[in-house]
Amino acid sequence: xxxxxLLPLLLLATACSAHTxxxxxxDIVPFIPEGSRSGEINVTSTSYIPxxxxxxxxxxLGDTLKVLEEARIKIRVRLENTGSVPNxxxxxxxxxxxxxxxNIFDGGSNTDCRTNDCLLGQGSLTLPxxxxxxxxxxxxxxxxxxxxxxxxxxxxxxxxxxxxxxQMNGSLRYGLEQGELxxxxxxxxxxxx
Amino acid sequence: xxxxxRTTNTLETKPPxxxxxxxxxxxxxxxxRVNMTMHRWFxxxxxxxxxxxxxxxxxxxxxxxxxxxxxxxxxxxPAYAAYPAGNYGYNEGFRLPIGLLGFLRQSANPFxxxxxxxxxxxxxxxxxxxxxxxxxxxxxSFLLNPARSPDxxxxxxxxxxxxxxxxxxxRLRTNFSLGTGGSAPTSLTPPPLFGIPLPLPVPGLSLELGxxxxxxxxxxxxxxxxxxxxxxxxxxxxxxxxxxxSGNAQAGISLGMAYAAALPTxxxxxxxxxxxxxxxxxxxxxxxxxxxxxxxxxxxxxQFDTNGTSYTTxxxxxxxxNGTGFGVRADVGLALDYPLVGSGQxxxxxxxxxxxxxxxxxxxxxxxxxxxxDSSGTSSAPQPATRSxxxxxxxxxxxxxxxxxxxxxxxxxxxxxxxxGALSGHVGLEYGLGPARLRGGVGYEGGLVxxxxxxxxxxxxxxxxxxxxxxxxxxxxxxxGLALSLGFSF
Numbered sequence: 001x002x003x004x005x006l007l008p009l010l011l012l013a014t015a016c017s018a019h020t021x022x023x024x025x026x027d028i029v030p031f032i033p034e035g036s037r038s039g040e041i042n043v044t045s046t047s048y049i050p051x052x053x054x055x056x057x058x059x060x061l062g063d064t065l066k067v068l069e070e071a072r073i074k075i076r077v078r079l080e081n082t083g084s085v086p087n088x089x090x091x092x093x094x095x096x097x098x099x100x101x102x103n104i105f106d107g108g109s110n111t112d113c114r115t116n117d118c119l120l121g122q123g124s125l126t127l128p129x130x131x132x133x134x135x136x137x138x139x140x141x142x143x144x145x146x147x148x149x150x151x152x153x154x155x156x157x158x159x160x161x162x163x164x165x166x167q168m169n170g171s172l173r174y175g176l177e178q179g180e181l182x183x184x185x186x187x188x189x190x191x192x193x
Numbered sequence: 194x195x196x197x198x199r200t201t202n203t204l205e206t207k208p209p210x211x212x213x214x215x216x217x218x219x220x221x222x223x224x225x226r227v228n229m230t231m232h233r234w235f236x237x238x239x240x241x242x243x244x245x246x247x248x249x250x251x252x253x254x255x256x257x258x259x260x261x262x263x264x265x266x267x268x269x270x271p272a273y274a275a276y277p278a279g280n281y282g283y284n285e286g287f288r289l290p291i292g293l294l295g296f297l298r299q300s301a302n303p304f305x306x307x308x309x310x311x312x313x314x315x316x317x318x319x320x321x322x323x324x325x326x327x328x329x330x331x332x333x334s335f336l337l338n339p340a341r342s343p344d345x346x347x348x349x350x351x352x353x354x355x356x357x358x359x360x361x362x363x364r365l366r367t368n369f370s371l372g373t374g375g376s377a378p379t380s381l382t383p384p385p386l387f388g389i390p391l392p393l394p395v396p397g398l399s400l401e402l403g404x405x406x407x408x409x410x411x412x413x414x415x416x417x418x419x420x421x422x423x424x425x426x427x428x429x430x431x432x433x434x435x436x437x438x439s440g441n442a443q444a445g446i447s448l449g450m451a452y453a454a455a456l457p458t459x460x461x462x463x464x465x466x467x468x469x470x471x472x473x474x475x476x477x478x479x480x481x482x483x484x485x486x487x488x489x490x491x492x493x494x495x496q497f498d499t500n501g502t503s504y505t506t507x508x509x510x511x512x513x514x515n516g517t518g519f520g521v522r523a524d525v526g527l528a529l530d531y532p533l534v535g536s537g538q539x540x541x542x543x544x545x546x547x548x549x550x551x552x553x554x555x556x557x558x559x560x561x562x563x564x565x566x567d568s569s570g571t572s573s574a575p576q577p578a579t580r581s582x583x584x585x586x587x588x589x590x591x592x593x594x595x596x597x598x599x600x601x602x603x604x605x606x607x608x609x610x611x612x613x614g615a616l617s618g619h620v621g622l623e624y625g626l627g628p629a630r631l632r633g634g635v636g637y638e639g640g641l642v643x644x645x646x647x648x649x650x651x652x653x654x655x656x657x658x659x660x661x662x663x664x665x666x667x668x669x670x671x672x673x674g675l676a677l678s679l680g681f682s683f
Contacts, residue, residue, distance in 0.1 A: 017300075017342035018319025021360075025349045180351065192314045 018188045021069070028162070029179040031057060038175035040082065047166045049077075049176055054096060054104040054117075054163030059155070059183070067189040071143040071155045073120060075164065076178035080134045081127035083170035090124035091137045092165045095151055105165050113150040120151065120162070127172075136177070155183070249333055251678040252285050255646020255659035256621030257634020259607050261594050262528060262545040267453070268384050269590035269611070270526035270549025271469030275397060275453035280530065280543060281594055281605065283630070285648060285657045288678045291335040295328035301339065327665060327672060334674030340665030354426030364423070365668060378482070378580050380520040380555030381588055381613070382447055382475050383407025397454040405475070406444045413438045430495040433488060441482040443559075445518060449473035453526075464531035467547075470524065477518020480559045482509040482580060503567065509578055511561025520557030525550050526590075533597070542597035549590040551613075556583035588613040602626035615639065630657075640664030646676075655680035 029037065036050035059065065073093070081087040096104035096117030107117035121139040143152040154160045166174055253260055260266045261281040267274040296302055300321040305313035313320045327340040345360030357365050385403025393400055415423065419434040428434070453469030485506040511518055528547035563578035592609035603625045610618040621634025621644070630648035635641065646659030659676040 016322035017324075018314050019316055019321065019344055020342045021345045023345055023347040023360075025347065025351060027351050186316060188319070189314060189316075192310065 016188065018186065020186065020188065021184055022187050023182060023184045025180060025182045027179060028055070028057060028181050029176060031055060032176065032179070038173075040171075040173045041168065042082075042171040044169045045167075047168075047174070048105070049164040049166070051163065052103045052105060054094070054161035056098055056159075056161045059158045064185050064187060064190070065156050065158050067185045067187065068152070068156045068183055069145075069186065070184045071152055072180075072182040073139075073141045073143070073162075074178060074180040074182070075121075075139045075176070077137050077164065077166070078134070078175045078177045079125070079127060079137065080173040081129055081170065082133075082173050084129050085170060086129060087127045087168055087170035087172060088124065089127060089137070089166065089168045089172060090122060091139065092122040092167075093120040093139050093141070094118065094163060094165070095120050095154060096161045096163075097154060097157070098159045098161060100161065104161055104163050111150065113148070113154045114157070117161075118151065120148075250285060251288055251333065251646065251657045251659050251676045252283055252632070252648070253644075254333065254661045254674075254676045255632040255634070255644045255648075255657070256607070256623065257619050257644035257661075258617075258636035258638065258642050259619040259621035259634050260592065260609055261605075261607050262530075262547055262592060266547070266549075266590075266592065267451075267469070269551065270528060270547045270592070271451050271453055271471040271524050272467040272526035272528040272547060272549070273453070274399065274451055274469055275455055275467045276528055276530070276545075280545070281596065281607075283648070284650070284680060285655060285678045287680060288333060288676075290332070291675070291677050292328060292332040294335050295339060296325070298324065298328075298339075300341070301325045301328050323666065323668070331661070331663065331672075331674050334659070334661055334676040337673040337675060340668065340670070340672055343668055355422055355428060356426055357423065359668075377582055378441065378443060378480060378518075378520075378557050378559055379552070379582050379586065380475075380522040380557040381552040381586075382443070382445065382473070382520070382522075385447055398452050399450070401447075401449050401451075403447045403449070404444075405447050407442070412440070428491050428495055430491055430493050433490045435486055435488040437484070437486040439482075439484045441480070443477065443480040443518070445475040445477040445479075447473055447475040462529075464529050467528040467530070469526045472521070472523050474521040475519065475557075477511065477513075477520075477559060479512040480510065480518050480561065480580070483507070505565065505567045507563060507565045509559075509561060509563045509580055511559045511580075516559065516561030518557070518559040518561075520555065522552045522555030522557075525553055542595070544593070544595045546593040547591070551588045551590065553585070553587050555586060557581060558583075632659075638663070640669075650680075653681055 032050045032055050039047060041047055075091075075093055077091050079089050092105070094104050094107070094117050095113055096107070097114060100107075100117050104117040110116045110118045112118065121141040123137040123139050125135050125137060127133055127135055141148065141151075143149075143155060145152065164176070166172075249258065250265070260269070262273060263276055263281050264273055264278050299305065299312050299315070299318045301324045302312075303320060303325060305320060312318075321342050323342045324339045328336050343359040343365070346365065347356075347358045347360065347362075349356045349358070359365060382405045384407075385401070385405045388401045388403040391400040391402060414437050416433070416435040416437075418429070418432050419436060422428050422434060449471055450473075451469060451471035453467065456466040456468050459466060483506070485504065487504040526547065526549035528545065531544040531546075533542035533544055558579065558581040560577070560579050562575035564573055564575050566572040589612040590609065592607065594605060594607035596603060596605040605623040605625070606621070608618070608620040610616070617636065617638045619634055619636030619642075621632065623630055623632035628649055628651045630646075632647065633643075633645045635643050641664060643662040644659055645661075646657065648657035649655065655678075657678045661674040661676065662671050663674070664670070665672050
C-alpha cells in the first residue's frame, strides 16, 4: 500500500498530540517479484532474494520521514533440506543506498549504510536430513539512533535497497515468509520544524 | 562492480506534479502549514464553536444533561419563553468557570506554543489536542482526567490482517460522529454567544440580536468495506476501502423574533397550554467546511493495489469580504403544564410536557471559495463555490418533568429527547430536602454521560456542584469532570 496515502488518516487520528507515537507496520514482500520469493537449489551454492542488486524501495512519506524516530525490519525465511545429508544454511540481510553498485553484498564490514551497502543481520542453522528437515531463520533488526543509526538515516532518506543472500552446502528449498517493515514517528513534531 | 539489471519497485506511483498553483508537491502537511495563516481562524471557529454550543448549567450537568421545562429551554421550544420560570426553576448562582483551570495543564495549554515551545512539544507531557478539545467542550467542568490521545497508534497492513490499534493492541474507533456530522451547512444556528434582547411593547413578543459561533458536527466514517475489514482483520480481493472525515463551523449575527404566550383554555383539556413561535434570520460572518477521504483498493490476490490508492481533501470557506452567507428559519413549540392539585402529599404536584420543532422550515446559503488537493499532487486555486440547505429539515425536542412533594422533601424527575440529525436524550432525578438538593441523571450524547450533583441554599448564599462523566471522543474511556457554582444575594 502506498504509505503516503495514509497521511490524511494519520492526521485525522493521531497527529494531534506531542506524545503520540505513530507506528506503521507494512509488508515489503509484495514488492519483491513473486518468482524471486522462493526457489529450490540442488547444488551447493549461493542464492539471492531477489537478486544481488537487492530490491529498491521508495518510502514516499513526505515530511513524516523527517521525524522518523525508529524503524524495525523483520525477515523470516522458511528452509527445507531436500538432500540426504545435513545442510548448513545461512541467511544474510543487507541494506544499501540506491546509489550503490549492482551488488549490495560486496561492501564487507562497512558500517555506514548511507554511502555503501552494509549488514543488517544474519542467521544460520543446520538442517538435518530425513523427516525433520525443515526450519526457519528469523532476522529482526531494530534501527534506532543508537543501534545501526546509519541504517536508520538511510530509511529516513526514503530510498534504499534491501536483499537477502542464502548460502548452503546442499540442496535446499526456501521461501521468504515474512518481510515486515515497521516505522515509528511522532507526527506532531512536524509542527516544530 | 558494473551496472546491471536492478529489481525496482516502489511504494509510490508517481511524483506530484510540479508547477501547480499551490505548494502541493510538499504534500498535505505542507499544504496545511502554508495555509495555516489563512485558515487558522476557521480552526478557532470550529473549536470555540463547539465549546459555546455545549455549555450547560451546573444543575443540568448534575442531572446528566437533562434540561428542565422553563425559559432555559426556550432555545429548543419557543413556548417555554412564556412558561413560569419558578415552576422548576432554581437559582444556582454564578457558574464558576473552573474549566479554565484545565488549560493550566501542560497538555491542554496551547499558549505554550508561543511562550514555551519545549513544553509544547515535550514527548511525554506535551500538547494534546484531544485533551484541549475535551476540556473546551466541557468548559463548565474541570475535567479530572480529560481525554488523552493514545501514546501509540499502530497501523498494521500485513497479509495476516489489517487493524488500527493502540500500543496495547486495543482497537481504536474509526467511526465517530458529533452532531450532524459537519458535512453541510444548516439554518439551525447554534445558541448565540452573546444575546442582546431588544425591548418591545407587546407582552410575549421578544426580539434578540445575537452573535453565534458553532458547528453542525464532526465525523469520521469508514466505508462499509473498511468497517468489515477492521472487524474481521481481513481484506477481500478487488474491493475498495475508504475513510472519510468531515467537519464544519460557522459564525454570524442572528436576529430572532419570538412570540410566546399562555393559550386560552382548550375545552376538554385540563391544565395550562403554552405556545410559541420564533423566526430567526442570520447574516453570516464566516463558514468553513473540510472533508478528507482516503481510499485504497485491493487486487485479485487481496493485496493493496499500489495504483488503486488515493486521497482527496476539500476545503470550502466563506467570510466577509470573500463571500456571503445568510439564512432564515421558523420554530414552533407547545408546552402543557398539568398541575396535579389533589389532596395530601400530591398537593402542588406538577406534570409538564413540551414539544419543540426547530427549523420547521429553513434555508441557508453560503457563497465562498473551494480548494482541493488529491493524491496525484493536483491542487486547485480557490474556485467560487456555494453551499446551501433548505426545506423541511426539522429538529425535534421533546421533554417532560414531574415534581411532587413527598412526606419528607420533594421529588423531581424529568426526561428529554432531542432529534437533531443525531439522537440524544437524558433522564434525571432531583430530591430536595429543605435547603439541600441531591440530583443525578444519565444521558446519551453519542456516548453515555452521567451526572451526580448537589446544591445547598441558605440565606444569601448558594452552592451547587456536579460530578459528571462522559465518553472521551475518538478513543473512548470515561472522563470525570467537576462543576461548581456559587451564588450570593444581599
